Amino acid sequence: MQSRYRRYIVGIASLGVISLSMLLYSMFSHPFTLLTGTAWIILLFYLVMLVMAWQFPILVAGQRIHILAGIVTPLFIQFGVSYAVALTCLSWFALELIINHELKWTRVSVNLSMLILQTILSAFAYFAVGGKLGFSQPTFALFVPVSVFFIVHFISNELLSLLFTYLRDAKIENWLVGTQWDLIAVLMDFVLAWLFIFLGHDGSLLAYFSVGIAFVGILYIFRLYSNLVFSNRQLSLISTLTGEMLMQAKEKDFLHKLIGAMPKILAANACYVFTYQKGVLVPIEVYGRTHESEEGMLAVEVEPGEGVTGEAYERQQEVLKGNRFSGPQAAYFEQDQKIGGSTVLAIPLVYNHEVLGVMTFIHVQPNAYSKRDIEMVRILANQAAISWSNARRFEQTRLETVTDSLTGAYNYRYFSFAIEEMFQRTVREKGNLTLLLLDLDHFKWVNDAYGHEAGNEILTEVTKILTKNVRDEDIVCRYGGEEFAILLPETTLLVGEQVAERLRIAIEQAPLLNKWKGTMPMDAQLAQVIPLRITVSVGVATYPDHAESSHTLILHADRAMYVGAKQAGRNRVSSYSMIKERV
Known part of the structure; x- marks a missing residue:
C-alpha cells in the first residue's frame, strides 16, 4: 500500500512539474495581452459561463457532464492560451473553495494539472494545423483547427484520466464508463463552441449576454430533465433489482447482487453492507474504487451507536451527515473517519422490527445526496430487507433439512447427494476424491457409563474438532450414530x-469429557473416578x-x-490399500 501511495504522489508531483513548465513556456511564447474597452466585460462573461458550467453539470446515468470545452475553445481563440488557462483554473479553484470550504493539495494538483495540460496541448495542436487567434478570419477557416482542438482536448483528458486510474490502482471499468459520457459531452461542447464563435464575429455585448442567459436556462432545464430521467432510471433499476433479489435463494448471492446495485442506484465512491456479529457491525459486502481499498474496507468494525452507520443501526432509520458539523454531531463524523468520505449516508435494512443490516454510502464530495436520493435508497432498503429475510429463511430451512440437529454437521441425506456430485465432478476433471469414515471406539460403553447426555456432548465436541482440522471445501457429515464421514x-x-x-491424534488428545458437567453432583465425581479417553x-x-463409483x-x-x-485393535488409520489382499 505504501508503494502504491508513493507511486501516486510521485505521479502527481511529476505531472505538476510538467504542467507548470508548459504553462510558463506558453505564457512566455503567448503572453497576456492588454485588454481594453469591452474586452474585460466579455472576459468576465466567459468566467461566469465557466463557473456556471462547473456549478451545474448535467447528470446522465449517474455521470456528471461538464460543458466546458464549448466555452474554453472560443475563449482561447478570442483571448489566447494564457487567458484560457487562467480562467479555466480560476473558475474551478473558486468553485472548489466555495463548495468544499477547504482545498486538498492532491485534488488541487491533479485537477489544475489536467486543466492546464488539456488546454495547452489543445492550443499547440490548434496552431500546428494553421489555426490563428481572433474572430477576424472567415468562419470556415476555423473548422479544421477547432475540430483538432476538440479532438486533442478529448484525447488528452481521457489519457490523463487513465493515468490517474492507474496511479490510484482504480477499477478500469469506472474509467471506461466515464469515457463514454465524455464523448457525448464533446458533441454538445462542439455545438456550443460554434455558437460562441458566431457571436464573436458579431462582437455585440447584447448578443453575448443573450446567449449567456439562454445558456444558463438550457443548463437548468437540462439539469431538471436529467434529474427526472435519473429518477426514472433509479426506479427502473430498483424494480429490476427487486425481482432479481427475490429470486436469490442463497444469502450470499443476494448480498452480492445488492452490493453490485448500490453504486448504480446512488453515485458513491464506496459502499458497505454491514451486519451485526458478536457485538459489532462488520461489513459482509463492500464496493470500492480499487481492489486494494476493498480489502481494507472489509477490516472495518463499527460499534452500535458509533458514527453514522452505528447511529442508523440503533435508531433504525436513515442517517445522513456531511462534513460541516457543529455541536455533538461532530463526534459522529470523527468516528466515521475509519470509513472515510465527506458525505456519509447510512440506512438500516429492517424487517418485522428486526435490523438485518445497514447499507452505507460514502461520497468524497460534501452535500452529495439530495432528498430524492434518500427516498430512492429508502425504497431500495425496504425491498432489500424483504429479500434478505426471505433468503435467510430459505437458507435456514435448507440447512435444517441437510444438517444433523445434534452436532451441526451435515446429515446422511446431504452426504448421499454430496458424494455423488463430487464423484461425478472428479471423474470429469480427472482428479482425486478421498473419503474418510470414522467410528468412535467403545462409544456404547460411554453411553452406558456416563449416560446419553454425556454421549451427545462428546459427539458435538468431536464434530467441532473435525471441522476445525479440515479445509473449508471439505465436507464433514454425521454418517450415523457415532460414525462420521469426511x-x-x-x-x-x-x-x-x-x-x-x-484427526485421530486430535480426538485422542482432546479433553472431551472434562467439559461435561452433567446434571447431578455425582456426575462431576463420576468424571473424576472413571477416566475416559475417546479414540x-x-x-x-x-x-x-x-x-470406480461412489458406491464402491x-x-x-x-x-x-x-x-x-x-x-486390528482400534485407534488407528487404515486405507483400503492395506487390506486389499484380505478382501
Whole structure:
C-alpha cells in the first residue's frame, strides 16, 4: 500500500512539474495581452459561463457532464492560451473553495494539472494545423483547427484520466464508463463552441449576454430533465433489482447482487453492507474504487451507536451527515473517519422490527445526496430487507433439512447427494476424491457409563474438532450414530492418510469429557473416578485408486475402517490399500 501511495504522489508531483513548465513556456511564447474597452466585460462573461458550467453539470446515468470545452475553445481563440488557462483554473479553484470550504493539495494538483495540460496541448495542436487567434478570419477557416482542438482536448483528458486510474490502482471499468459520457459531452461542447464563435464575429455585448442567459436556462432545464430521467432510471433499476433479489435463494448471492446495485442506484465512491456479529457491525459486502481499498474496507468494525452507520443501526432509520458539523454531531463524523468520505449516508435494512443490516454510502464530495436520493435508497432498503429475510429463511430451512440437529454437521441425506456430485465432478476433471469414515471406539460403553447426555456432548465436541482440522471445501457429515464421514475433494491417498492421522491424534488428545458437567453432583465425581479417553478408528479410500463409483468408494472406506482399523485393535488409520489382499 505504501508503494502504491508513493507511486501516486510521485505521479502527481511529476505531472505538476510538467504542467507548470508548459504553462510558463506558453505564457512566455503567448503572453497576456492588454485588454481594453469591452474586452474585460466579455472576459468576465466567459468566467461566469465557466463557473456556471462547473456549478451545474448535467447528470446522465449517474455521470456528471461538464460543458466546458464549448466555452474554453472560443475563449482561447478570442483571448489566447494564457487567458484560457487562467480562467479555466480560476473558475474551478473558486468553485472548489466555495463548495468544499477547504482545498486538498492532491485534488488541487491533479485537477489544475489536467486543466492546464488539456488546454495547452489543445492550443499547440490548434496552431500546428494553421489555426490563428481572433474572430477576424472567415468562419470556415476555423473548422479544421477547432475540430483538432476538440479532438486533442478529448484525447488528452481521457489519457490523463487513465493515468490517474492507474496511479490510484482504480477499477478500469469506472474509467471506461466515464469515457463514454465524455464523448457525448464533446458533441454538445462542439455545438456550443460554434455558437460562441458566431457571436464573436458579431462582437455585440447584447448578443453575448443573450446567449449567456439562454445558456444558463438550457443548463437548468437540462439539469431538471436529467434529474427526472435519473429518477426514472433509479426506479427502473430498483424494480429490476427487486425481482432479481427475490429470486436469490442463497444469502450470499443476494448480498452480492445488492452490493453490485448500490453504486448504480446512488453515485458513491464506496459502499458497505454491514451486519451485526458478536457485538459489532462488520461489513459482509463492500464496493470500492480499487481492489486494494476493498480489502481494507472489509477490516472495518463499527460499534452500535458509533458514527453514522452505528447511529442508523440503533435508531433504525436513515442517517445522513456531511462534513460541516457543529455541536455533538461532530463526534459522529470523527468516528466515521475509519470509513472515510465527506458525505456519509447510512440506512438500516429492517424487517418485522428486526435490523438485518445497514447499507452505507460514502461520497468524497460534501452535500452529495439530495432528498430524492434518500427516498430512492429508502425504497431500495425496504425491498432489500424483504429479500434478505426471505433468503435467510430459505437458507435456514435448507440447512435444517441437510444438517444433523445434534452436532451441526451435515446429515446422511446431504452426504448421499454430496458424494455423488463430487464423484461425478472428479471423474470429469480427472482428479482425486478421498473419503474418510470414522467410528468412535467403545462409544456404547460411554453411553452406558456416563449416560446419553454425556454421549451427545462428546459427539458435538468431536464434530467441532473435525471441522476445525479440515479445509473449508471439505465436507464433514454425521454418517450415523457415532460414525462420521469426511469428503476431501482434490486429495490424494497419501494426503488423505495424513489428514486422517491428524484427526485421530486430535480426538485422542482432546479433553472431551472434562467439559461435561452433567446434571447431578455425582456426575462431576463420576468424571473424576472413571477416566475416559475417546479414540477413533478411521478408514480411507480414494478415487481412482480404490473405486470406480461412489458406491464402491463408500464400501471400501467402510471396509478399511472395520477390517483394517477396528479388527486390528482400534485407534488407528487404515486405507483400503492395506487390506486389499484380505478382501
